[in-house]
Amino acid sequence: MTKLQTLIPLIQATNHTPGLDPGKVEFSGAYVSDLLSDVMGSASSGQVWVTIMRHLNVVAVASMTGITAIIFAKGVVPDADVIEKATEEGILLLSSPMETFNVSGIIYQTLND
Amino acid sequence: MGEYWNIKPELEDSVKQHFSAPPEAEVELEFEVPEKDFNTAGRGSSEVKDLLKRLGVDSETLRRIAVASYEAEINLAAHSKGGVMSCMIYDDLIHLRFLDKGPGIEDITQAMIPGYSTADELVREFGFGAGLGLPNIQKNSDALHIQSAKGSSTLLELLIFFSAP
């Protein structure tokens, strides 16, 4: 298990859910996809999810799938309603200015350190 | 009229028993699922998930129920003129029914193929339309039943047992 907090500086991430503490969230792996049904079919609970999709549905998908944090790549920033729903559901939202490939590479490295 | 069944072989007896003589449900809930409203679609699944969590259903079963239910709700919003989700909770299982107002599925076997999708531009913008929803529903359910025809409503119902009976 890796602490989400470890990842934040490495991907230059901003936490949009200040009510949730990334120091308390651990993850065991990651899934990368922008197709919501693909995520629900293949991501596992306890993983983080890297995507550029930012509609409110991403929170529902994460919640149904047991995903602990969504990492928006390419500087995608979620709207206020998405942040509110995610906070309610206890799902951390991070944004990284890096592209999906780089975010994923850094997560991979962090997990395998 | 097309009909599709998929039942886990080891649960066939329990499933047949349930459908032939359904007992009185402990809890019954109903939710409207309006057409093309991807925020309202999912409310039912979310409420049912919270309720089952309070009732002590284990997290892996909860996850299977939530995913199957959410995919079915999204399909109503994405592909039908809207419909109703009904949830019947028993001691040992949950029975979810989704009945919409059409336009129906012409070929259910084709619709079940991973990657097959008729999703329009709007649905795809929301991140749906991979053609994986029905396969996900099947993968997570112990029993799946779909009844439909071109020009009529679609009924999708599924059973998930809380623990192997």
Ligand SMILES: Nc1ncnc2c1ncn2[C@@H]1O[C@H](COP(=O)(O)OP(=O)(O)OP(=O)(O)O)[C@@H](O)[C@H]1O
């Ligand atoms: N309730 C429904 N009414 C009419 N057609 C449906 C209904 N549910 C599914 N379908 C048809 O079956 C196809 C496959 O459904 P499925 O859920 O597998 O994929 P999708 O909804 O297109 O994409 P995804 O679920 O991956 O977002 C749909 O594209 C649609 O043509």
Ligand SMILES: [Mg+2]
């Ligand atoms: Mg679908």
